[in-house]
Amino acid sequence: MSLLTVENLSHGFGDRAIFDDVSFRLLQGEHIGLIGANGEGKSTFMNIITGKLEPDAGNISWSKHVRVGYLDQHAILKQGMSIRDVLRTAFQYLYDMEEEMNLLFAKMGEVGPDELEKLLEETGRMQDSLTNNDFYTIDAKVEEVANGLGLDDFGLERDVHDLSGGQRTKVLLAKLLLEKPDILLLDEPTNYLDVEHIEWLRNYLIEYEHAFILVSHDIPFLNSVVNLIYHMENQQLTRYPGDYNEFQRVYEMKKQQIAAAYKKQQKEIANLKDFVARNKANAATSKMAMSRQKKLDKMDIIELDAEKPKPEFRFKQARTPGKYLFETTDLVIGYNEPLSKPLNLSMERGQKIALYGANGIGKTTLLRSILGEIPAISGTVDLGEHLHIGYFEQEIKVSNQNTCIEEVWDDFPHLTQYEVRASLAKCGLTTKHIESKVQVLSGGEKAKVRLCKLINQETNLLVLDEPTNHLDQDAKEELKRALKEYKGSVLLISHEPDFYEDIVTDKWNCENWTTKAY
Numbered sequence: 001m002s003l004l005t006v007e008n009l010s011h012g013f014g015d016r017a018i019f020d021d022v023s024f025r026l027l028q029g030e031h032i033g034l035i036g037a038n039g040e041g042k043s044t045f046m047n048i049i050t051g052k053l054e055p056d057a058g059n060i061s062w063s064k065h066v067r068v069g070y071l072d073q074h075a076i077l078k079q080g081m082s083i084r085d086v087l088r089t090a091f092q093y094l095y096d097m098e099e100e101m102n103l104l105f106a107k108m109g110e111v112g113p114d115e116l117e118k119l120l121e122e123t124g125r126m127q128d129s130l131t132n133n134d135f136y137t138i139d140a141k142v143e144e145v146a147n148g149l150g151l152d153d154f155g156l157e158r159d160v161h162d163l164s165g166g167q168r169t170k171v172l173l174a175k176l177l178l179e180k181p182d183i184l185l186l187d188e189p190t191n192y193l194d195v196e197h198i199e200w201l202r203n204y205l206i207e208y209e210h211a212f213i214l215v216s217h218d219i220p221f222l223n224s225v226v227n228l229i230y231h232m233e234n235q236q237l238t239r240y241p242g243d244y245n246e247f248q249r250v251y252e253m254k255k256q257q258i259a260a261a262y263k264k265q266q267k268e269i270a271n272l273k274d275f276v277a278r279n280k281a282n283a284a285t286s287k288m289a290m291s292r293q294k295k296l297d298k299m300d301i302i303e304l305d306a307e308k309p310k311p312e313f314r315f316k317q318a319r320t321p322g323k324y325l326f327e328t329t330d331l332v333i334g335y336n337e338p339l340s341k342p343l344n345l346s347m348e349r350g351q352k353i354a355l356y357g358a359n360g361i362g363k364t365t366l367l368r369s370i371l372g373e374i375p376a377i378s379g380t381v382d383l384g385e386h387l388h389i390g391y392f393e394q395e396i397k398v399s400n401q402n403t404c405i406e407e408v409w410d411d412f413p414h415l416t417q418y419e420v421r422a423s424l425a426k427c428g429l430t431t432k433h434i435e436s437k438v439q440v441l442s443g444g445e446k447a448k449v450r451l452c453k454l455i456n457q458e459t460n461l462l463v464l465d466e467p468t469n470h471l472d473q474d475a476k477e478e479l480k481r482a483l484k485e486y487k488g489s490v491l492l493i494s495h496e497p498d499f500y501e502d503i504v505t506d507k508w509n510c511e512n513w514t515t516k517a518y
Contacts, residue, residue: 001028003066003183003211004049009058011041011048013440016432018044020235022058026183031205032213033222033244036232037308037472038444039433042215045232046070046187069181071189075172079161083151083171086160087142090178094135101126133180145174148200149193154360164360170197177204184212188443190221191469194358194495217444217472219244220498234305262302272296311428311475313451313482318388318458323349325387325461325489326370331379333362333369338377340366340513349384349460352483352490354500357510363493364394364465366510370491371463390459392450394466394493400438404429404449407438412456427452428475443470451479460488467492468499 004026011019018041026032034042047053049060050070062068077086104123108116134141146152149170160171169192176184190198198221205212205225216222222244229240229247240247272292279285280293330342339362347353355363368374370381371391402410408420415423424434427448433441438449447470454462462483468476476499483490483503494500 001063002026003028003063005059005061006049007059007061009048009055009060011044011053011055011057013436016436017235019055019058019237022235022237024230024237026211026213028211029209030211030228031208031226032211032228032230033226034213034215034230034232035217035222035244035247037474038428038448038470039430039442040232041235042232043187043442045237046185046213046215050185066183067179067181068183068185069176069179070185071173071176071187077160077163077168077171079159081160082157083146083160083163084142084156086171087146087151087156087175087178088138090175091133091135091138094130094133094138097126097130098135101130141178145177148204149174149197150358153358164364167360169193170359173201180210182210184208184210184214186212187215188217188470189214190216190218190495191466192359192495195356195497196358198495217468217470217476218496219473233308258302259304262304265299265302269296269299309425309428309430311448311451311478312426313455313478315390315455315462315482315486315488316458317487318460319386321349321387321460321489322385325349325351325384327382328370329380329382331369331381332377333365334377335365335374338515340515342379343513345508347489347491350489351506352504353492353506353508354504355491355493355508355510356495356497357514361510361514363510367391367463367465367491367493387461388457388459389461389463390454390457392454392462392464392467394469402438404434404436404438404441407449408452408456411453415456423456424449424452427455444472444475447471448475455482462486462488462490462492464490464492464494466494468494468496 002025004024006022006024009019009022009024010017034045036042044053048055050068051060101123104119104126108119111119130136142156143152146156151167151170151174154167160168163171169189173189173193189201193201198218202221202224205214214222214226226243227241229242229244231238231240231247231251240250242250272295276289276293276296279289282289325347327346328343330344331340332338332342333340343366355366357363365374369376370383371389372381372383400407404424405417405420408424409415409417412420421431421434425431429445429448429452433445438446441449447467451467467479471479480499480503483492490503492500492504
């Protein structure tokens, strides 16, 4: 049974086409991984099928009575609501049904036998629906999912307005899972989740009996939960049975077959053209030349897709710093209240350190306190000599009206426009991306613009806060290679051990220092 049917979908932004006559079907029980390079249109596709965006052409039709759940990381959480309140809204339709059922019970004393029979039948149906949808065990269900995603560790009565980005994502994900929709739509759900809760989500999705569409650049996670891959490339959507590894095998084989067929056809075309050129003027052979020309005219020409630019990151090296990059003395970090015990930390030249631990315990706050971007509650930070720091922030929330060229040029006015364009292209951005405004780019493309600025700085200490969020596989692999090659020091926050294990010399578990429950 088809839960979702997409027919002849076309869409673009300005003169940049995203989809061209794309069709797609989602069947009951399919666990789909939606993949593609940054900017190919994965999030746009999600926005179109959920009705947030109107396509230029095509039809989107959902099966009747299908309940769809979409993990929207931009959803607004109202100040004054506790985490428990938000999670209970997952069952709002059941609370509404209970209220309607109680009104029908109240009405029973005022009607005749025939009407009473109908009311009893209707309330019986509602009672069954409430029971089947766990209405009478809502609080237990809320506790179960909250525990699985670690929400109860920092208090279900906590105001959602006080949450960090990662905690907020967990609340939205928990609410979505409690809704038990017929279809889950998940766009990068592991961004902002820590390792323990990624594992919980992995197990949940493996056991999930309904259909889901998952956008993720976390390949080990993707491989473990999907049974189908849909690949977005060159405005098309192609179906591959199996996991990501199987997709890669078949995709590479198809590319090689097409390349071989193209090479063979080009050789045949050259031979035919040569024969026509040599024989069309000769009366004895002109008929044969015309026959060859007809064959050429009817030939279905194989075209190779343009190769997507692969990113190339090379960090510029500043002068050698002093032995100690920073030292903290009884440093207590936080905003209105302490997030850590007094910290006595130091980092030496040449170290590459990963910070890890649950969301909301102060990893980003620690980085910003060391950099002097926010004041410490108490204690001191002493920065070393001759430091040239490059800082990659987790998210930039300010609306940006600059084009990509302007964004880089503002920071590096000494570069020529050609050099700015070449630098952005090296980060894997096409001409159309480069000339677009930053705010219309995908999350991964925005990250590449920020990385472009970072690689044009001369640095000896890179401070990176979740740099792999939103990046496609090619960009992640290249960033990993570049950081391993980098002769300077690195202080890195990441929730992906597969990314940082081969890079770092030391790992700091922030859960050892935090004053927060997690």
